[in-house]
Structure formats: structure tokens, C-alpha cells
Amino acid sequence: MIAVTGASGQLGRLVVQALLGTVPANQVVAIVRDVSKADDLRASGVQLRQGDYSQPETLASALQGVKKLLLVSSSEVGQRLEQHKNVIQAAKNAGVELIAYTSILHADTSPLALATEHVATEQLIRDSGLPFVFLRNSWYIENYFSAVGTALETGKVFGAAGEGKFSAASRADYAAAAAAVLTGSDQAGKIYELAGDQAFTLAELAATLADVSGKSVAYVNFSETEYKDMLVSFGLPEGFAYVLAQSDTGAAQGGLYDGDGQLGKLIQRPTTTLRAVLQAHLSSI
Ligand SMILES: NC(=O)c1ccc[n+]([C@@H]2O[C@H](COP(=O)([O-])OP(=O)(O)OC[C@H]3O[C@@H](n4cnc5c(N)ncnc54)[C@H](OP(=O)(O)O)[C@@H]3O)[C@@H](O)[C@H]2O)c1
Structure with missing residues (x-):
């Protein structure tokens, strides 16, 4: 069993x-x-x-x-x-x-x-x-679904990951x-x-979201503390806001990047792309 x-x-x-x-x-x-x-x-x-x-x-x-x-x-x-x-x-x-x-x-x-x-x-x-x-x-690509609503309203994706790449799936x-x-x-x-086959920066996430939604979306980068404070101002508990902001700066140091393709090998197909996940999400909301 x-x-x-x-x-x-x-x-x-x-x-x-x-x-x-x-x-x-x-x-x-x-x-x-x-x-x-x-x-x-x-x-x-x-x-x-x-x-x-x-x-x-x-x-x-x-x-x-x-x-x-x-x-x-x-x-x-x-x-x-x-x-x-x-x-x-x-x-x-x-x-x-x-x-x-x-x-x-x-x-x-x-x-x-x-x-x-x-x-x-x-x-x-x-x-x-x-x-x-x-x-x-x-990272889960779905972690960004909460940011999608904000991005479509404000035209902005916020984060603290700089040029850090996310091999999300x-x-x-x-x-x-x-x-x-x-x-x-x-x-x-x-x-x-x-990890996902195609890593993306948060600027690339914003560009893909813009492309898929037909709206203008840009990435705005903050320091870890600024981003944490912003998340708290959005209503997130302090501890959770810290974890999210610190994960972004961890990603900036390469913590969420992997290029070995082990996930695709294990499931015997390419991993689902950011674009496909965002498209499916947008058509469901
Ligand atoms: N890689 C990533 O990006 C990422 C992102 C978020 C989370 N995670 C981790 O991956 C896990 C799975 O993700 P998910 O999206 O499936 O999270 P999720 O939807 O929140 O599911 C978490 C599960 O853990 C169960 N759980 C929590 N406390 C428990 C307890 N005391 N006893 C028994 N079950 C308990 C929850 O039960 P209930 O349904 O009863 O609450 C729920 O079934 C998370 O729990 C977290 O550790 C990873």
C-alpha cells in the first residue's frame, strides 16, 4: 500500500x-x-x-x-x-x-x-x-497566482529577487x-x-504575464526589507512576509535555480511552461 x-x-x-x-x-x-x-x-x-x-x-x-x-x-x-x-x-x-x-x-x-x-x-x-x-x-509556479491579480490591477509585479532565476514548475x-x-x-x-526546465527572472515573469494577458506589466525590484514591509502592508503576517521576501533574496543568490532537468527526466516529458500555467490560470479566473 x-x-x-x-x-x-x-x-x-x-x-x-x-x-x-x-x-x-x-x-x-x-x-x-x-x-x-x-x-x-x-x-x-x-x-x-x-x-x-x-x-x-x-x-x-x-x-x-x-x-x-x-x-x-x-x-x-x-x-x-x-x-x-x-x-x-x-x-x-x-x-x-x-x-x-x-x-x-x-x-x-x-x-x-x-x-x-x-x-x-x-x-x-x-x-x-x-x-x-x-x-x-x-518553487511552485502557482506561488505567483496571488501576484497575478495585483499585477493585472496595478501593472506591476513586486519582488526582491533582482536578476535571480526561478526554476519553478x-x-x-x-x-x-x-x-x-x-x-x-x-x-x-x-x-x-x-525544478522546471525553463528558469525565469521576475522581470521575465512580468513580461510573460503581459504577453498572456495583453496588459502592460513590469517588474519592480525592492530590497528585502522594503518588500517585506510592503507585504505586511498588504496584510500578510510579519513572519510569512519575511519568509517570502527572504526567499526572493535567496533566489537572487541562485537558491531556486537548477539546470539539470531531473524533473523532466523523472516524469518523462518536458515540464509545463510558465506561459502554459499562466494561460490556464487566466482562463480560470
Ligand atoms: N515549493 C514551493 O513553492 C512550496 C510552496 C508552498 C508550500 N510548500 C510546501 O509544500 C507543501 C505542500 O504544498 P501545498 O501547496 O499542497 O500546500 P497546502 O495546499 O497548504 O497543503 C498542505 C497540507 O498539509 C496538511 N497539514 C498541515 N498541517 C498538518 C497537520 N498538523 N497534520 C496533518 N496534515 C497537516 C494540510 O492539511 P489541511 O488541509 O487540514 O490544512 C494540507 O493537506 C506545503 O505544506 C509546504 O510545506 C512548497
Whole structure:
């Protein structure tokens, strides 16, 4: 049996869907914190189980009989290490034979503050002795959807990444990669640096958005502090604004760039382009 945590989240849902392409539904376990959010998963025929990263007792039953597990990193930044520790311990107790973990691109050398919890989680997994695969995902292209609305209204994309290149890819491509790893053989010990084929700067993001929308959009670069303060003025919590602004300056140092094409190789097709993702998004809003 193959289990996916965070299955009610955006990435987890896509991984479950991708698995259902090749794995019978009764061999897929969708682990969610809140089963009331997962009627669609239940309807798909997968085994729906409740599991909260912060409640170890729920994880023991959620992982019963599971051979391969995808631990989708928690969205609760700052609490993730303790939460992931609970899942890793429960996986060990349950006799899981392979744990895949969604980490961050070049976690061990990343200048991004976000990488700290991922590096520590990778170490916990190594120390557990469980056979592992690290899926070190770069940025999601979808991270820019919130900026699209602002850009179409103001004609501006804001950021602090300078000329930094983002090898971003769509969630669906990262999900396809996770499914390929979970259904593939000889995966133990592999570390994948997963990134989109075509990296872009934020100026190129603005130009692509202008092209796709037919509106004028330009990139405006700020210092990390100026950008963080702007995000706070837009209503983001201070801590989250810091993480976003610091990720941009991390990207300016190359932290979200990778040119090796491992994602495309794993999913056996070119990764979905920025243009295609923006076009699909614009036609859905
Ligand atoms: N690479 C990137 O650009 C990028 C961007 C954003 C996030 N991320 C990371 O990638 C992960 C997946 O991304 P996403 O877009 O799918 O995020 P998402 O839609 O926010 O999904 C996060 C999932 O984690 C679950 N979760 C959070 N706390 C939990 C807990 N205590 N116990 C059990 N489940 C818990 C959520 O459950 P609920 O549905 O119950 O809330 C949700 O299913 C994120 O959690 C984050 O670590 C990466």
C-alpha cells in the first residue's frame, strides 16, 4: 500500500490523482488531518484515513499496512520539525519500507530560511534508518497566482529577487514526479533536485504575464526589507512576509535555480511552461 500525507492539500491531492493512473484505488491511502474536507478523495475509492502530524496516536493507525509513504511537508512553518518527527517515528513503528519526503531544492546548500526545517527533517529521516527518497522541490509556479491579480490591477509585479532565476514548475509536475518515485523500483537513497526546465527572472515573469494577458506589466525590484514591509502592508503576517521576501533574496543568490532537468527526466516529458500555467490560470479566473 502507498500512502500520501497532506492528501487534502493542493500537492497531496494531485499526487493521489497521479497514483490512481497506475495503482488500484484500494492500494492507495490518503491521509488527511480533517476527513470532512476529503469527500472527493473518499469517492475516488482510495482508503481515507485521519492523521494529524501533531497527534502521534492518529499516525499509528493511519500508517497501518503502509509500505511506501510520501510525507508532504507540513504547511505550518515553525512547527514542522516536531510534526515531521512524529510522522517519521510512526512510519518506523509501522514498518514502512520507503519514505519519500518533499524537501526544498538544494536543501543542504540553500540560502533560503525555509530550508532550515527541511534540512533538519532530512537528517531525522537519515537518522531513523528508514530507506528514503528526498524530493527536493523548487518553487511552485502557482506561488505567483496571488501576484497575478495585483499585477493585472496595478501593472506591476513586486519582488526582491533582482536578476535571480526561478526554476519553478507546476504542482502537477512535482506530483507526477512523486507518483513516479512511489511506483518505481530501486528508489531508496535517491535525492532528486526537482525544478522546471525553463528558469525565469521576475522581470521575465512580468513580461510573460503581459504577453498572456495583453496588459502592460513590469517588474519592480525592492530590497528585502522594503518588500517585506510592503507585504505586511498588504496584510500578510510579519513572519510569512519575511519568509517570502527572504526567499526572493535567496533566489537572487541562485537558491531556486537548477539546470539539470531531473524533473523532466523523472516524469518523462518536458515540464509545463510558465506561459502554459499562466494561460490556464487566466482562463480560470
Ligand atoms: N515549493 C514551493 O513553492 C512550496 C510552496 C508552498 C508550500 N510548500 C510546501 O509544500 C507543501 C505542500 O504544498 P501545498 O501547496 O499542497 O500546500 P497546502 O495546499 O497548504 O497543503 C498542505 C497540507 O498539509 C496538511 N497539514 C498541515 N498541517 C498538518 C497537520 N498538523 N497534520 C496533518 N496534515 C497537516 C494540510 O492539511 P489541511 O488541509 O487540514 O490544512 C494540507 O493537506 C506545503 O505544506 C509546504 O510545506 C512548497
